[in-house]
Amino acid sequence: MSQTREEPASVVQLRGVDKAFTAGGEVLTAALSGIDLEIRRGEFVSLIGPSGCGKSTLLRIIGDLTQPTAGEVIVNGKSASAARRGREYGIVFQAPVLFDWRRVEDNVRLPLELLGMGRAEREERAGEMLRLVDLTDFARHYPYQLSGGMQQRVAIARALALEPALLLMDEPFGALDEMTRERMNSEVLRIWEKTGTTVVFVTHSIPEAVFLSSRVVVMSHRPGRITHTVEIDLPRPRGLETRELRRYFELVTEVRQQLRGGGAEEDVLAALDQVAAEEGSV
Amino acid sequence: MTARRRWRQRALYYLPSVAVFVGVILLWEFTVHSGVLPRPSAIIGALTENWSSGRWPLFLAARNTFMEAMIGLVLGSLFGVLWGAAVARWATARDALLPVAIAANAVPIIAFAPIMNNWFGVLNPLSKAAIAAVLVFFPIFINVVRGLAAVDPAAIELMRSYAVSEWVILRKVRIPVALPFFLTGLKVSTTLSLIGAIVAEYFGGSSDVIGRVVVQSASALRWDVSWAAILFGAATGILFYLAIAGAERLLIPWHPSVRGEGPA
Numbered sequence: 044m045s046q047t048r049e050e051p052a053s054v055v056q057l058r059g060v061d062k063a064f065t066a067g068g069e070v071l072t073a074a075l076s077g078i079d080l081e082i083r084r085g086e087f088v089s090l091i092g093p094s095g096c097g098k099s100t101l102l103r104i105i106g107d108l109t110q111p112t113a114g115e116v117i118v119n120g121k122s123a124s125a126a127r128r129g130r131e132y133g134i135v136f137q138a139p140v141l142f143d144w145r146r147v148e149d150n151v152r153l154p155l156e157l158l159g160m161g162r163a164e165r166e167e168r169a170g171e172m173l174r175l176v177d178l179t180d181f182a183r184h185y186p187y188q189l190s191g192g193m194q195q196r197v198a199i200a201r202a203l204a205l206e207p208a209l210l211l212m213d214e215p216f217g218a219l220d221e222m223t224r225e226r227m228n229s230e231v232l233r234i235w236e237k238t239g240t241t242v243v244f245v246t247h248s249i250p251e252a253v254f255l256s257s258r259v260v261v262m263s264h265r266p267g268r269i270t271h272t273v274e275i276d277l278p279r280p281r282g283l284e285t286r287e288l289r290r291y292f293e294l295v296t297e298v299r300q301q302l303r304g305g306g307a308e309e310d311v312l313a314a315l316d317q318v319a320a321e322e323g324s325v
Numbered sequence: 326m327t328a329r330r331r332w333r334q335r336a337l338y339y340l341p342s343v344a345v346f347v348g349v350i351l352l353w354e355f356t357v358h359s360g361v362l363p364r365p366s367a368i369i370g371a372l373t374e375n376w377s378s379g380r381w382p383l384f385l386a387a388r389n390t391f392m393e394a395m396i397g398l399v400l401g402s403l404f405g406v407l408w409g410a411a412v413a414r415w416a417t418a419r420d421a422l423l424p425v426a427i428a429a430n431a432v433p434i435i436a437f438a439p440i441m442n443n444w445f446g447v448l449n450p451l452s453k454a455a456i457a458a459v460l461v462f463f464p465i466f467i468n469v470v471r472g473l474a475a476v477d478p479a480a481i482e483l484m485r486s487y488a489v490s491e492w493v494i495l496r497k498v499r500i501p502v503a504l505p506f507f508l509t510g511l512k513v514s515t516t517l518s519l520i521g522a523i524v525a526e527y528f529g530g531s532s533d534v535i536g537r538v539v540v541q542s543a544s545a546l547r548w549d550v551s552w553a554a555i556l557f558g559a560a561t562g563i564l565f566y567l568a569i570a571g572a573e574r575l576l577i578p579w580h581p582s583v584r585g586e587g588p589a
Binding site for chain 1: 477479480482483485486487488489493497498501504577578579580581584
């Protein structure tokens with residue numbers, strides 16, 4: 044599944060993105076503030092931060108599922124809205140969000156059906172995707188007959204069915220137990236290496252972010268800002284032994300310290316500075 | 326589990342209720358000696374005697390009553406679905422139509438029967454179907470409203486990521502989600518529509534219907550025939566219910582209520 048078309052080198056470009064939740068013109072929450080981020084083709088980038096830091100909101104902004112208050116969002120060389128209408132990304136949520144009334148294969152076919160793809164091609168592509176997530180034997184099952192991890196693999200197959208340039212994953216393994224989660228992490232890496240899709244992965248698990256990513260973007264609490272970026276230089280392919288490398292522990296520690304560094308006190312000081320600056324400029 | 330063991334488990338499960346049923350019938354047969362409550366054997370006798378001939382042809386009566394109930398069910402469901410869809414779709418429709426529907430449900434609908442008789446003509450089966458339709462409307466309506474609202478917001482978000490229209494979301498998500506709710510309403514409605522039709526028949530109309538047979542045979546002191554007619558009505562209701570339950574198995578085999586593992 045190699046990309047043959049001429050394509051821009053960065054898949055996601057965010058410039059000065061702000062997001063505020065308002066009610067009646069009054070700002071209730073400043074969810075995101077001044078987000079600049081560029082994600083190159085083929086990268087695996089994790090967004091990590093405390094809950095409520097706006098990382099899921101940021102993912103939804105990239106997917107054009109919510110609108111930023113300010114700033115520019117370019118996805119695959121065009122506006123986020125045009126990219127969504129062109130179906131250029133696939134998305135996986137924390138819950139599998141499978142349709143109970145469709146068999147596994149019909150769930151995977153859903154986006155192809157909506158695209159108006161012919162039946163034969165649809166079936167072939169869905170079969171290919173189920174092979175990719177290793178669920179061929181369960182194609183004719185209903186979702187309720189599958190375990191949580193298997194259901195999430197179906198959701199991944201569905202997200203990849205359109206061979207999107209970008210895969211958005213919003214805490215996809217947050218509801219799974221630790222064992223299943225580690226297995227799913229290896230699975231995602233295998234799929235990523237095979238398809239070459241760019242991945243943006245939201246998580247609040249430090250080990251998960253380090254194990255998976257080529258880059259970890261650390262965010263701070265309210266307003267959500269990018270405080271640090273950690274390049275993950277662990278060798279690939281990564282597997283069970285990766286989690287035992289010294290470098291792995293160093294990186295986990297580094298991300299943890301930076302998460303703490305962007306902690307409460309600094310946040311308050313930064314917010315105060317910002318208010319002062321704004322008042323000064325008026 | 327082997328098939329034979331499953332059968333045995335099933336038989337054991339139903340054994341107590343079957344035993345109670347048979348016990349009551351036997352007790353009734355050998356202790357009751359009353360005109361108003363004839364023995365079961367006398368009722369069965371009246372049933373076979375009047376199956377298709379005589380003054381009270383029961384099979385014909387049951388068929389006519391069933392048709393009235395059926396027409397009422399279809400009409401009531403149609404209105405219930407349309408009204409429910411409007412309420413679920415548009416906030417203004419919700420504000421305007423929901424209170425009306427709930428208030429209408431508080432009206433003793435049977436009281437309309439004489440009016441319907443005049444309205445559609447006492448001999449017209451539609452006068453009975455109309456009562457059945459009004460009775461059926463509410464459970465269908467409320468289930469459709471609940472069903473259309475039961476969609477997981479994440480499913481809507483997923484569909485939005487595919488940039489599809491509201492119409493496609495309705496077809497691919499909302500209707501399949503609402504279907505089990507609708508079928509639940511429909512199952513309740515089968516018995517309701519028969520009750521509506523039979524009670525409406527009490528207020529007059531053509532004589533070859535269950536309601537008229539009960540009234541006329543009772544006034545002729547033929548209690549055995551009245552009971553046979555009631556038995557026929559009950560059997561019709563059960564078959565009607567089972568038909569919808571069967572349709573449910575075909576339409577929503579994935580649903581917890583059908584797949585037989587208890588509610589998920």
